[in-house]
Amino acid sequence: MRPVDLAREHGISTQAVRNYERDGFLPSAARTPGGYRIYTARHAAALRAYLALVPAYGHQDAGRIMNALHCGGPAGPDEALGLIDRGHGGLLRDRDTLDAVKRAVDHLAADPDGVPGDPATGPGPRTIGELAHRLGVTPATLRTWEGLGILTPARDPATGYRAYRADDVRDAELAHLLRRGGYPLDHIATVVQQVRGAGSTEALSDALADWQRRLTARGRAMLDAASRLSPYLDLLDAAPA
Structure with missing residues (x-):
């Protein structure tokens, strides 16, 4: 997938997609020999999860949740879930x-x-x-x-x-x-x-x-965020170490 493919689904700019990757809200993308980003279904799921988290927990905590998931350590998912618990x-x-x-x-x-x-x-x-x-x-x-x-x-x-x-x-x-x-x-x-x-x-x-x-509205947004985040967690669990 190209940045525009991810951006089009949500009506956002390709620069926003690149910014989300830069800030750690999306996992790092591979590059073509020419330097172009290559996004996958995993990136698409991450973007859906992040954008669903924003109305539920706010921009700051949504970013912190995704950063925790992408930090690479075994405590990352627990840290992310702790942030979600505090939001509830x-x-x-x-x-x-x-x-x-x-x-x-x-x-x-x-x-x-x-x-x-x-x-x-x-x-x-x-x-x-x-x-x-x-x-x-x-x-x-x-x-x-x-x-x-x-x-x-x-x-x-x-x-x-x-x-x-x-x-x-x-x-x-x-x-x-x-x-x-x-x-x-x-x-x-x-x-x-x-x-x-x-x-x-x-x-x-x-x-x-x-x-x-x-x-x-916030309670319903939390339900929607959970429905987006859970499939992304499954993809992270299935990813090779």
């Missing part, structure tokens, strides 16, 4: 967070006078480091959110350190969820402030419905 774990966590935010919205609709903290966040206020670790972000990110009004933590009167209580953790979880969904920070600030102020939740409901659709 992240999707499940997003679903759990979405469910928690939906419960907060339901409470707002029933009790517009206030939003209680989530007992699941645990007793006592959290430090900025503890909250950052919980969300998987940096403390600098939380300070940025505070500067935009997304978070409004109190200060410990003895130390002056930020103290994130249950409502703050809820706001941070909501901001993190919407940020992962691609929402700009100014939109997130508006939504979180609406929740905090027990005002209209229409904007939040619309955002959550859109994120639910995104999660469903």
Whole structure:
């Protein structure tokens, strides 16, 4: 096969195919005496797998998965599968967070006078480091959110350190969820402030419905990626050592 043969199936450029090979997303191609690349069914399966992985796990992790498969070591497939497992774990966590935010919205609709903290966040206020670790972000990110009004933590009167209580953790979880969904920070600030102020939740409901659709699409993309990756793994297993 020529680069154009692989490119035509997916509506991409031949340069993209060459770039994917260069970056290790495809196995290295043999060359003709004239220096032209020779692609095979194995390369075609690799390209199908990579392009299916992108909407499921993102460009970065899709590339890391394929790089792991092509690293040549016996641990490569396990590393690739570990990345896939972490992607599924992240999707499940997003679903759990979405469910928690939906419960907060339901409470707002029933009790517009206030939003209680989530007992699941645990007793006592959290430090900025503890909250950052919980969300998987940096403390600098939380300070940025505070500067935009997304978070409004109190200060410990003895130390002056930020103290994130249950409502703050809820706001941070909501901001993190919407940020992962691609929402700009100014939109997130508006939504979180609406929740905090027990005002209209229409904007939040619309955002959550859109994120639910995104999660469903990502879950289905993961199923499609698995159907493309499994045959490629079979080809790798069958390849001579």
